[in-house]
Structure formats: C-alpha cells, structure tokens
Amino acid sequence: MSAITRAFRESPESAPGGYAVLARDLVKTYGSGATAVRALDGVTVGFGQGEFTAIMGPSGSGKSTLMHCLAGLDAATAGSVQIGGVELTKLNDKALTLLRRRRIGFIFQSFNLLPTLTAEQNILLPLDLAGLKPPKQWWDQVIGVLDLGGRLKHRPGELSGGQQQRVACARALMSRPEVVFADEPTGNLDSRSGAEVLAFLRMSVRELGQTVVMVTHDTTAACAADRVVFLADGIMRGDVLSPTPDSVTAQLRMIRPDRVAAGE
C-alpha cells in the first residue's frame, strides 16, 4: 500500500489540495438473502482536487458500482460520499439531480449523445436544463482545445467516434464541474482517438485544474493518470502514484494473478 493510501486512512483531511470526492466505508449490496452480492465491501478512498485518478481492477471487482455510487447515480447500502464537502447520502432526489447537473460531468464509453441534437446542442444540454449559459471565453477555450469549431452544427451520426467523444468531453467540462467521472472513455475508440481523449483529460487537469476520476481496463489509459487505485472483490487494494505500465501490471498481478494472466 502506498504512502498516499496510508496517509488517507490515517487523516483524510490532510490531502495537499483537499479532496474533491471522498468516500468512507462504502458498502453496496445487490439483492438479498442467499443471492445477495456485496459489490463494495467497505471502500474508503479520496480523490484529490485537481488530480487525475484511474480506477482499475479485474472484471466484477466493483469499479462501475463504485463510480456510480460516487457520482450519485446509484445509492450506496451504507457509508458516505462527499462531493466538494456535500454529503450525497443526505440529499433528496431533487437535490441530488441538481448537484449532478451542476457539479459533476460524465463521460461514458458509448458517448451517450442525443442523436437528434447537434454537437453544439448536446454540449449545452446540461447547462440549458439548469437555465445557465457558459461564459463565452470558457466556451471558446473548451471548443478550441477539443478542435470542435468546425463540427458544432453536425449531429452525432455525422461524426467519427473520436469526434463524438470529444463532444462528450466538451459537454462534461462546460459547467466547470467539481469532478468529471469517465467510465471507460477510450473503450470504443481506436488508439489514436483514445490518445487524443486522454491527452485532453490530462490537459484539463494540468491547465484547468479539473478533477478527473476514470474507470479503465487499459493500462496505457491508466498511465495517463496521476494515480491509479485498485479494487478487487469490492475492497481497495492499494494505489500507485505516477503510474507506469510496469508498476500498474505488477499491482494487477498482485491483486488477482489468475485473472490478469487470462487477460481480463
């Protein structure tokens, strides 16, 4: 276990820039009785402000469940989640919806763009729903960095996969959220488009101070992050700072040697 994980366990408030997202003793059980599945079994983890963190682990280890509970898309069975100091588990449905809209950005493997809207309308949708408009300078910066200026009037069906994911990135960033959650954002992309999306996420962290939490199976993608945290069987199994392919593979082998060998 690295020093950061140990330090967090001892004193979660002592992270250098504070935590954008903080989960304590998170438990998620699906079903009940003999068929119950304990997908998260007491997860305590913090995600530093302005940090890019990847979550890795074997298939079925609880990565998506953790992300859904952190983002308020699913309710934990027990434990707490704070986003920017707000305790999610105490919010009613309406307050949770507002918090998700204003303080969280999402990027999904399958892009999740609305096919009948143009790229511009898709990007603006979360802010429109909140009755807000992005500051012009911010709009120009995000669209410029993602090189979407010439594609704004196109519908998703008229864009490549990489362009669609760049539209999804712009949508996630436009409200300047507390945190962006990305679920396998490069999973449907060729390696060049995937590298572009990862470079953008890195840049958003380094230059715009964004906090990004990304679930991935891909060691190369994980190495774009500042830190990788590992899950196995719903339990945190350490982390790696400044990850490299070697350090990530070594940690994956340690937590589940059989499944890594099988290519999961």
Ligand SMILES: Nc1ncnc2c1ncn2[C@@H]1O[C@H](COP(=O)(O)OP(=O)(O)OP(=O)(O)O)[C@@H](O)[C@H]1O
């Ligand atoms: N809706 C559900 N109902 C019942 N069990 C579920 C449900 N969702 C997930 N699970 C179970 O919870 C455990 C964790 O699943 P989860 O999808 O979080 O894992 P994961 O690490 O994201 O897996 P993968 O890498 O394959 O996407 C698994 O055993 C899964 O079968």
